[in-house]
Amino acid sequence: MTDTPKIELKNVTKRFGSKVVLDNLSLTVPKGKSLVVIGGSGTGKSVMLKCVLGILRPEKGEIYVDGENVLKMSTTEREQSLRKFGMLFQGAALFDSLPVWQNVAFGLIQGRKMRRKEAKDIAIDKLGKVGLGPEVGELYPAELSGGMQKRVALARAIATEPEIIFFDEPTTGLDPIMADVINDLIVASVKDLGATALSITHDMASARKIADEIAMIYKGKIIWAGPRADIDSSGNDYVDQFIHGRADGPIKMDVLKP
Amino acid sequence: MNFFAIIGRVVLALLGEIGRLALFTWSSVSHIFRPPFFWRLLGQQMMRIGYFSLPVVALTAFFTGGALALQIYYGGSTINSESIVATIVALGITRELGPVMAGLMVAGRVSAAIAAELGTMKVTEQIDALTTLSTNPYKYLVVPRVVAAVITLPLLVFIADVIGVMGGFIVSTASLHFNPAVYVQNTINFLKADDVTSGLIKAAVFGFVIALMGCFQGFNSKGGAQGVGRATTNAVVTASILILASNYVMTSLLFAK
Numbered sequence: 001m002t003d004t005p006k007i008e009l010k011n012v013t014k015r016f017g018s019k020v021v022l023d024n025l026s027l028t029v030p031k032g033k034s035l036v037v038i039g040g041s042g043t044g045k046s047v048m049l050k051c052v053l054g055i056l057r058p059e060k061g062e063i064y065v066d067g068e069n070v071l072k073m074s075t076t077e078r079e080q081s082l083r084k085f086g087m088l089f090q091g092a093a094l095f096d097s098l099p100v101w102q103n104v105a106f107g108l109i110q111g112r113k114m115r116r117k118e119a120k121d122i123a124i125d126k127l128g129k130v131g132l133g134p135e136v137g138e139l140y141p142a143e144l145s146g147g148m149q150k151r152v153a154l155a156r157a158i159a160t161e162p163e164i165i166f167f168d169e170p171t172t173g174l175d176p177i178m179a180d181v182i183n184d185l186i187v188a189s190v191k192d193l194g195a196t197a198l199s200i201t202h203d204m205a206s207a208r209k210i211a212d213e214i215a216m217i218y219k220g221k222i223i224w225a226g227p228r229a230d231i232d233s234s235g236n237d238y239v240d241q242f243i244h245g246r247a248d249g250p251i252k253m254d255v256l257k258p
Numbered sequence: 259m260n261f262f263a264i265i266g267r268v269v270l271a272l273l274g275e276i277g278r279l280a281l282f283t284w285s286s287v288s289h290i291f292r293p294p295f296f297w298r299l300l301g302q303q304m305m306r307i308g309y310f311s312l313p314v315v316a317l318t319a320f321f322t323g324g325a326l327a328l329q330i331y332y333g334g335s336t337i338n339s340e341s342i343v344a345t346i347v348a349l350g351i352t353r354e355l356g357p358v359m360a361g362l363m364v365a366g367r368v369s370a371a372i373a374a375e376l377g378t379m380k381v382t383e384q385i386d387a388l389t390t391l392s393t394n395p396y397k398y399l400v401v402p403r404v405v406a407a408v409i410t411l412p413l414l415v416f417i418a419d420v421i422g423v424m425g426g427f428i429v430s431t432a433s434l435h436f437n438p439a440v441y442v443q444n445t446i447n448f449l450k451a452d453d454v455t456s457g458l459i460k461a462a463v464f465g466f467v468i469a470l471m472g473c474f475q476g477f478n479s480k481g482g483a484q485g486v487g488r489a490t491t492n493a494v495v496t497a498s499i500l501i502l503a504s505n506y507v508m509t510s511l512l513f514a515k
Contacts, residue, residue, distance in 0.1 A: 082390065
């Protein structure tokens with residue numbers, strides 16, 4: 001008997017007008033594993049995450065979380081299901097009208113109706129876990145650097161101790177050292193919580209560090225998937241071109257030649 | 259370019275926008291009555307929409323009342339009817355100018371602010387983040403703003419009515435040499451409770467329109483700073499037009515003989 005996958009997408013199709021962004025995409029994320037989806041810009045990575053979260057609704061296909069088809073859930077059931085999730089957004093997406101501690105405690109106060117004092121203690125503890133002192137809790141997001149904002153966003157993503165964490169381009173826009181710090185924090189956080197992680201990135205250093213398994217998306221389809229150790233011997237020309245960052249290969253960029 | 263194709267595209271875009279607005283309105287209204295309720299946010303929005311709009315609404319009402327008194331006096335004097343100034347100022351302010359002027363001023367101030375705030379939240383994925391934190395964006399962002407506007411606009415208009423009539427009184431007695439006691443007596447004699455309540459009903463509808471258009475445009479903004487700017491402009495323009503159009507409809511319904 002096989003375990004029910006934590007997340008499963010079956011033949012998911014999403015269009016924006018005439019543009020097909022996800023094209024019969026199928027993907028499975030096993031429970032407790034960290035799957036990283038790699039792929040170029042505009043290949044449908046973020047759209048895939050937003051479909052799982054219910055922010056976008058696909059035209060076709062099925063999306064299962066813990067064996068339940070989330071596309072057939074009522075609004076209330078969906079809101080209940082979302083309690084399992086935490087997400088780190090590409091641009092951090094911190095609420096700029098709230099101080100840092102309230103950002104981190106937001107899911108506890110609003111989503112779980114925890115008392116503010118108790119939620120603040122947890123928020124300060126989570127900030128400590130991502131290497132930020134309690135004094136940072138009183139600042140506003142605009143007063144933080146990009147790296148600190150990402151760390152606060154990570155603290156927010158793990159504050160409710162979710163079963164599933166999504167990471168959307170976690171290292172984009174960061175210097176290599178800060179990117180590595182964030183990668184280490186992601187690995188530690190996922191391990192601490194025993195969570196299932198689904199990340200999307202085009203940063204191969206990040207993918208190699210945080211992934212148990214890697215899948216590659218191209219033109220809205222998963223064209224290769226396998227263990228992290230197999231990525232260098234995938235035998236797939238698209239994957240090879242992508243991981244080595246070559247301009248020549250089967251993936252053609254739409255750029256105007258001078 | 260085919261002329262009919264252009265017309266068809268415009269009509270389809272318009273119908274699409276009306277459909278989106280109808281769905282947004284339905285979602286917003288249905289979430290008003292479903293828990294959880296964010297009382298703290300409602301209080302904050304009542305302060306922002308109502309209390310902080312008070313100075314601009316009060317000034318507008320005062321000068322409108324004063325200008326109205328002068329115009330009625332100049333117009334009335336040509337047919338020897340200067341004595342109607344008090345009556346017309348009271349009726350004009352409470353039935354029409356109080357709610358419409360306050361509505362338009364608040365639309366400019368509040369609708370734009372809501373659209374800019376929510377538009378920025380939309381393009382920086384803060385609204386998506388709310389969803390991932392098990393918080394319904396309609397309940398958290400739209401409902402407090404809409405309810406606060408529906409509650410505070412009538413209060414603002416009531417204050418605008420008082421200040422507008424007072425503006426007419428001050429101009430009439432200080433500049434046009436009306437007898438203060440007679441002016442007050444004329445105002446009391448001709449003003450009925452229905453005149454005031456009709457204006458307050460209009461104000462509640464205007465409040466709904468102002469907050470709804472700000473939220474709708476903010477939620478649908480895209481394309482970075484330029485998109486937020488466009489949403490802000492659209493919010494003020496559509497809210498203002500809807501205020502004027504709904505005012506006509508409500509006047510024809512409330513005062514139909």
